[in-house]
Structure formats: C-alpha cells, structure tokens
Amino acid sequence: MPTLDDLNLMRCPRCGKLFGKEPSKRQCRQCSGAPHAAAEESSKRFVMNQSALHFGLPLELIEAAVQKTARQQKGIPETVDPCVRCGEREAVEGRDLCVNCNLDLHHRFGMAARDLFGRFGVQSEPSRGPSVAAALEDKRARTATSRINPVGMPRIKY
Secondary structure (H helix, E strand, O other): OOOOOOOOEEEOOOOOOEEEOOOOOOOOHHHHHHHHHHHHHHHHHHHHHHHHHHHOOOHHHHHHHHHHHHHHHHOOOOOOOEOOOOOOOEOOOOOOOOHHHHHHHHHHHHHHHHHHHHHHOOOOOOOOOOOHHHHHHHHHHHOOHHHOOOOOOOOOOO
16 A cells, blocks of 8 residues: 555645645645735734834825735726725726625615515505406406407407
C-alpha cells in the first residue's frame, strides 16, 4: 500500500487536510493563508491610523481614499457609486442600492404589508352589483352551451 510520501502528499498539522507536498510548505493553503489575511488587515488599519495622525486628516477621509483606490483597481468607474447597504456591488444608476439589495428591500416591504394586512384585516368595498365573472357565470347558467360562441364571429355551417 502506498504511503503519503510515495504519493507526494502531506497532512496539514492544523486541520488534517491532505495537500501537495512542497519543501517550503508545512500547512495547507487555508491554514497558511488565514494568519496572513488577518495580519494584512491589521497592518492596513495601522497604516491608515498612522497616515491620519501624520497628515492631520480624519480617519474617515483616509478610509474613503483607500476604498476609492480599491474600486479603481477592481475596474469600477468613479462615476458609479457602490451600494449604500452592502458596499460590494455597483448601485443602480440613479439609485443608492444595487439590484440584489433593491430586490431584498421590495421583498421585505411585501412581507411587512402581508403581516400588516393579516393583523388588521382588509375591509371589502360595498358591493355595487355582480362582478364580471359572476355575470358571465349567470349568463352561462341561463343559456344553453351550444349557443355560446366564445370567438364572437359567425359560425361556419357545414
């Protein structure tokens, strides 16, 4: 039976996953990348705080400049603003929300309206006579089915 060394595989000591063995690697990608992502975020935060202190600018202005640069690097044009709610996608032109947040908002409004109408009950308007559907059903009951012509044109006689 072949061993992990024969298959050129190694088991991650942190999570136990198998990954391709390389001399410089001791952990899988996820385990070796997780500390770097956290360290990168704290380093980014530190640099922004130091820049704000050094230049005497508010931290919000520095963060806005960093986000603007990140949007430019991702290829999002400057004229397109990000979604106010999620900040991940472009806002629909002339609005503050992206398509997904807009749909979610409409869905939540519908659920709230359904809940409201369920609690209070909807009052029906006073009847002004039979509805169109009721009048048609009444006419069908009074008329023989062979005489109803749904097409509205003269029938072809054989």
